[in-house]
Amino acid sequence: xxxxxxxxxxxxxxxxxxxxxxxxxxxxxxxxxxxxxxxxxxxxxxxxxxxxxxxxxxxxxxxxxxxxxxxxxxxxxxxxxxxxxxxxxxxxxxxxxxxxxxxxxxxxxxxxxxxxxxxxxxxxxxxxxxxxxxxxxxxxxxxxxxxxxxxxxxxxxxxxxxxxxxxxxxxxxxxxxxxxxxxxxxxxxxxxxxxxxxxxxxxxxxxxxxxxxxxxxxxxxxxxxxxxxxxxxxxxxxxxxxxxxxxxxxxxxxxxxxxxxxxxxxxxxxxxxxxxxxxxxxxxxxxxxxxxxxxxxxxxxxxxxxxxxxxxxxxxxxxxxxxxxxxx
Amino acid sequence: xxxxxxxxxxxxxxxxxxxxxxxxxxxxxxxxxxxxxxxxxxxxxxxxxxxxxxxxxxxxxxxxxxxxxxxxxxxxxxxxxxxxxxxxxxxxxxxxxxxxxxxxxxxxxxxxxxxxxxxxxxxxxxxxxxxxxxxxxxxxxxxxxxxxxxxxxxxxxxxxxxxxxxxxxxxxxxxxxxxxxxxxxxxxxxxxxxxxxxxxxxxxxxxxxxxxxxxxxxxxxxxxxxxxxxxxxxxxxxxxxxxxxxxxxxxxxxxxxxxxxxxxxxxxxxxxxxxxxxxxxxxxxxxxxxxxxxxxxxxxxxxxxxxxxxxxxxxxxxxxxxxxxxxx
Numbered sequence: 001x002x003x004x005x006x007x008x009x010x011x012x013x014x015x016x017x018x019x020x021x022x023x024x025x026x027x028x029x030x031x032x033x034x035x036x037x038x039x040x041x042x043x044x045x046x047x048x049x050x051x052x053x054x055x056x057x058x059x060x061x062x063x064x065x066x067x068x069x070x071x072x073x074x075x076x077x078x079x080x081x082x083x084x085x086x087x088x089x090x091x092x093x094x095x096x097x098x099x100x101x102x103x104x105x106x107x108x109x110x111x112x113x114x115x116x117x118x119x120x121x122x123x124x125x126x127x128x129x130x131x132x133x134x135x136x137x138x139x140x141x142x143x144x145x146x147x148x149x150x151x152x153x154x155x156x157x158x159x160x161x162x163x164x165x166x167x168x169x170x171x172x173x174x175x176x177x178x179x180x181x182x183x184x185x186x187x188x189x190x191x192x193x194x195x196x197x198x199x200x201x202x203x204x205x206x207x208x209x210x211x212x213x214x215x216x217x218x219x220x221x222x223x224x225x226x227x228x229x230x231x232x233x234x235x236x237x238x239x240x241x242x243x244x245x246x247x248x249x250x251x252x253x254x255x256x257x258x259x260x261x262x263x264x265x266x267x268x269x270x271x272x273x274x275x276x277x278x279x280x281x282x283x284x285x286x287x288x289x290x291x292x293x294x295x296x297x298x299x300x301x302x303x304x305x306x307x308x309x310x311x312x313x314x315x316x317x318x319x320x321x322x323x324x325x326x327x328x
Numbered sequence: 329x330x331x332x333x334x335x336x337x338x339x340x341x342x343x344x345x346x347x348x349x350x351x352x353x354x355x356x357x358x359x360x361x362x363x364x365x366x367x368x369x370x371x372x373x374x375x376x377x378x379x380x381x382x383x384x385x386x387x388x389x390x391x392x393x394x395x396x397x398x399x400x401x402x403x404x405x406x407x408x409x410x411x412x413x414x415x416x417x418x419x420x421x422x423x424x425x426x427x428x429x430x431x432x433x434x435x436x437x438x439x440x441x442x443x444x445x446x447x448x449x450x451x452x453x454x455x456x457x458x459x460x461x462x463x464x465x466x467x468x469x470x471x472x473x474x475x476x477x478x479x480x481x482x483x484x485x486x487x488x489x490x491x492x493x494x495x496x497x498x499x500x501x502x503x504x505x506x507x508x509x510x511x512x513x514x515x516x517x518x519x520x521x522x523x524x525x526x527x528x529x530x531x532x533x534x535x536x537x538x539x540x541x542x543x544x545x546x547x548x549x550x551x552x553x554x555x556x557x558x559x560x561x562x563x564x565x566x567x568x569x570x571x572x573x574x575x576x577x578x579x580x581x582x583x584x585x586x587x588x589x590x591x592x593x594x595x596x597x598x599x600x601x602x603x604x605x606x607x608x609x610x611x612x613x614x615x616x617x618x619x620x621x622x623x624x625x626x627x628x629x630x631x632x633x634x635x636x637x638x639x640x641x642x643x644x645x646x647x648x649x650x651x652x653x654x655x656x
Contacts, residue, residue: 011368011584040339078408078584080447083517107512114514115443119408119584131481131580153459153654174580184435186442187515189411193581252459252502253521256339256406256447326481 026061072199074121082118084262089239091267098283122196136175137297141276143263150255159246168198199317214241223304230274345381354389367585400527402449410446412590417567419595426611450524464503465625469604471591478583487574496526527645542569551632558602
């Protein structure tokens, strides 16, 4: 099943079911007005939503129309939690290596995770509004899952069963603000402005073979100003699966239905596949040439993030964000 | 105007207006079903809510009943954002001094702030469910404000006008998990389990003289197992006012209505007034005796946090949290 949130002028949009090929959608606001409402009582709403998706496929649902990604909001336009892991430890190792720091051994067993802002997500096609290019504007292509209620202290295997939806995310970062913030010790804040999610969120079963071991085994493509920048496979070199990331988040507190957990920047050790963020390429350049050659994003730059299935069909629709100057 | 959220078996409770003396309340769910809904369109809802509060005071509102704090949820039982500052820099300085570290000069001009989990707040009278006493369970008594929509890049003075409600918070901390998490560089996560807020949230005008310069000039009392632990004045030694904290949060992104901004642990330089968390007292003991003498919270311990007006009347009702063992 594929779900999306369309703009209806309200803060949380309106819920629709989307056809497998992303061509059509049918209203589902009568089942649950918003995706958060659907998640708040998933046990009741899921069967009705699946029935609606079947009726859409059969052409018998009421109100079927074309699915227009330009009208899509992030599936949860705002969420009660966005917690982003850093599951591709090979990426973290690179970051460290570029600045001459060792990777602590525990990073292979104890996930890195930060609490992100979740109150104002960008639309999938929304602008990244930035104050200054000097902030070091970067994209990060990632996979994210939306959970049901998660009890405190859950184990990683049980946590897998509480994954309700999967989507893509562009975790926008302001790289040049990061060192100053992390130095203060309290983690990211101003260096992590609003993120954008893919137009469509998909139940794990709809991913078929590609979803196994709580990982998504397909290349994630980042296209910068029309050119392929990277397409690492999200199932490769993911040190912590989503069950482990959820369990980490829920160690000392329960998680509310609608919690979004991110994978961190997708990265493969095999370098030919490119990168999912500018910072990683810049680190590779630093290791090779002594200094980065690729600049961070400039006003006007466009990053597109998408994932195709084995047949080359887009699964989630595209995230496509243009960088614009604040107040312009 | 005073507002509260009563338990109605649903995730976000139901909105009520509360009398100034906290004795009575009247339903307001017909105006806005939840406090978040009220904040989502404050301009429309505020006049109707104020009229309801006047009708409550006059005894003419429908459905007036006793206000039972035991039925109160946190005003926002879950929120789209909880960002906690550390505005009492004197407290931060103490923390540093106790571990022999200098306070960077910029800490007096650049607020510390962390992104907190906001998906599962405790009830004002809820239990702090903890895995182990070894985690170093601590309370933190703070002031918090709830904002309207805040545009990116707002200045601190303009931000003051977007404060809609004021309340108290117990920002629960697991002190012994903090060093390991901060060492990883991504800030707090497992070390900051769910926080609890006061039963009642109050508009700034209802605080009268005590609310000025975007600070709350009254003693905040923490009572541990029935004994006064501290009553520092929240208006004293607050280096950054709430306008400055909001502007800091909104530097690189807008904030959604319903954003909660915390002051950080209230702390006065003048030591006679006691502390608003165990960690601070333990630091003072370390400075005086070379080691802390006061233990962190044990299972069964109860922390009560409240604030009285100049006439000794409770403004927000009490937060009262008991520490219980997970799974007990």
